Amino acid sequence: MDEELQNIQKSLNFMSDELSKVAEKQEKLLALVTEVAKLKKIIKAKDAIIRGLEHRIEDLEQYTRREDIIVSGLQTTHRSYARATVMSMTTESGEDAPPEEQQTLERQVIQFLESRNIKVAPENITACHTLPKKHKDAKPTIAVRFVNRKHKVELLRQAKLLKGTGVYVNEHxxxxxxxxxxxxxxxxxxxxxxxxxxxxxxxxxxxxxxxxxxxxxxxxxxxxxxxxx
Known part of the structure; x- marks a missing residue:
């Protein structure tokens, strides 16, 4: 009987030690869970800051385009770079570009808009250029920058006059x-x-x-x- 009691006591002591080890590991695990929860809160707060900064950068980028409009679907012609280079390097009269190629991109945009009863004064435009094409055969997308925002707003207000032309005017x-x-x-x-x-x-x-x-x-x-x- 004494021997059995001793064995039982040894088993109980062993179980107690094991339980203590488990309790110790559980305590460490709970500490890790708490730490992870804290880190998640920190990451969440940093993500919110990053999103705020991204929105701010986006707003600033959009702000730089506040006077711009985009004209899409308009087929234009202009003097090619190669032709312009050749003509600038030669002193001979030679063959010049066809009249329609000599028109500036800005003038072609203005003429098209005027054909739809949309008046745009050249002095209200500070820049006019094409954007990179997504596809080689695509019609050019043209960015037009006005002197101030009211000219852009006025053009957008008249955009309904372009209905049926396949040409669209939108904000940049x-x-x-x-x-x-x-x-x-x-x-x-x-x-x-x-x-x-x-x-x-x-x-x-x-x-x-x-x-x-x-x-x-x-x-x-x-x-x-x-x-x-």
Whole structure:
């Protein structure tokens, strides 16, 4: 009997030691869990700061385009770089570019707009140039910068006169905002929202529903459109 009691005591002592080890490991594990929770909070706070900085950078980039509009779908012609180089290096009269090629890009844009009863004064334009093409055979996308924002707003207000021409005039959006605007237009086509437009570089959508429900929402990230898909 004494021997059995001793064996039982040894087993109990062994179990007690093991339980102490388990308790010690559990305590360390709980400390690690607490530390992980703290780190998650720190990461979350830093992510919020990063998102804020990204939004700020995006806003600044969009702000630099506040006087710009984009003309897409307009077929233009202009003197090629090779022809211009040859003509500048030779003193002979030679063959010059056809008259339509001699017109500046700015002038071609203005003439097209005037053909649709949209008046644009050349002195209100500070720059006009094409953007890099996504496809070799694509029509050029033209960026036009005005002296101030009111000229841009006035042109956008008359953009409805271009209906049926295949030419479109829009604000010059950053890539991020352009992607948001594209997805918003797709949602409108699918009738998931009533309407979408841009204002001062920001993408706006109007929700479906009654006049009370159809509020206007500003979309800053692509994920902000997820609830309406």
């Amino acid at each position: 959006l950053t890539k991020k905002n352009a992607d948001i605007a594209r997805d918003a237009r797709n949602l409108r086509k699918l009738k998931k929202i009533q309407a979408t437009w841009t204002r001062n570089g920001q993408v706006k959508i109007r929700l479906n529903g009654t006049p009370e429900e159809s509020k206007v929402v500003t979309i800053r990230d692509l994920k902000d459109l997820d609830p309406y898909k």
